[in-house]
Structure formats: C-alpha cells, structure tokens
Amino acid sequence: MLPHLAGIAAALALVACGTPSQTHFYSLMPGEVVPSAAAASSGTRALPIVLEPVRMPTQVDQPQWLVRLPDDSVAVLEQERWASPLRDEFRAALLEQLIVGHGAIDARTRPAPGPAPWHITVDVRRFDSLPGVEARIEGSWAIQGGADRTASSRCEWLLREPAAGPMSALAASHRHAIARLGDAIAAALARLARGETPTCPAPDERR
Numbered sequence: 001m002l003p004h005l006a007g008i009a010a011a012l013a014l015v016a017c018g019t020p021s022q023t024h025f026y027s028l029m030p031g032e033v034v035p036s037a038a039a040a041s042s043g044t045r046a047l048p049i050v051l052e053p054v055r056m057p058t059q060v061d062q063p064q065w066l067v068r069l070p071d072d073s074v075a076v077l078e079q080e081r082w083a084s085p086l087r088d089e090f091r092a093a094l095l096e097q098l099i100v101g102h103g104a105i106d107a108r109t110r111p112a113p114g115p116a117p118w119h120i121t122v123d124v125r126r127f128d129s130l131p132g133v134e135a136r137i138e139g140s141w142a143i144q145g146g147a148d149r150t151a152s153s154r155c156e157w158l159l160r161e162p163a164a165g166p167m168s169a170l171a172a173s174h175r176h177a178i179a180r181l182g183d184a185i186a187a188a189l190a191r192l193a194r195g196e197t198p199t200c201p202a203p204d205e206r207r
Contacts, residue, residue: 021079024167025081025083026080029093030179047104047118048115049104049105051091055123057124063085064078086127090122093178093182094181097183101183120189122139123140126138130163131163135160135163136159137159137177137181140155141181143185151192153192156200156203158204159181161176
C-alpha cells in the first residue's frame, strides 16, 4: 500500500476503534497573496465587485473532510476539519485573491460613488479531495454589470492540482486551485470592463 493511502487507512482505523486522536484544522485562506505584475495593467484594479455567496455541494459543506478513496468510495475524516464552513472559506479565499491579487474593491465593505459594481456568482458543483493524488474543483461562474448593467459573461471551469504528501498538501492544492480561479475571473472581468468579450479558461485535462 502506498504511504499516503496507508496513513489514511490508519486514520480510519483509529476512528473505527474509538481511539482518540488529534484534530487538525485547515483553511482555504492563503497565507499571503502577492499582486502579480500583470495585475497593475490588467484593468481589474479599482473595479468595484460584489462576490455573491458561493454555492457548494451539501455533502462537502461540513466541518469534516469528505475524501474520495482509490476505489471511488468516499470517507468522512473526523480528525481533518475546515476552520469554518467550507462555502465561507471558499468565498473568503476567492475574494482575497481578487482584492489583494488584482486590486478589485469589495463594494459591500467599501461603497463609493462611481460605476455600478460587477456582480460575480460562483457555483461549485464538485469539490473533490483525493489524498495523495489531487485536489479537483469544478463549477461555473457568472459576471454581470457594467455601466448599463447589461455586460455579462458565464464560464464553466475544471481545476486540478496535484497533492502528493500529507493532508496539509491537499489543503494547499485546494488553495492553489482557488487562486487560479481568482486569476481567471479577474482576467474575464478586466476584458468585460474594457468592452471586450472574455474567453473562458480551458479545463484541466481529465484523468
């Protein structure tokens, strides 16, 4: 058995036997977001946005991690938990990437006169955690707004990030995937603001 799978099997065995073990908490919030050089000239800077509550599958929107095992079954890991509701973690991390990484303005906390804000809706259909393999997130986004409130864009996306190593590596892979999602939304938003038609990102190759 591969080391990472052996670790998961051992964790599940401890739960089954009722043996107490340490609970680990993880966050999707990045430790640091560094503004990219392209962000300054992307046209996203200073654009007011409203990021609506993120839609998340019910089965994963719980404190405990729901992971997918090699036989395609799923398991709930009681000792591996999110620091706050997953939908809230996801939204906060995505908003951080848009504001800090791309200079957007959260119109709900910093209202200001000027152009109407751009409304961004994110619908997560799959949030898969495959220990020792990858983090996989799939869904769609919609952007609507502009001076006449008629400009809009909708994209489907599939993001995959390798996650070899412990559970902390899997959490880091999910963070990286959300950062990539924020970059893609920011690029689409900038094109809309310039009156251009945005292009949707190509989905990561399915395995």
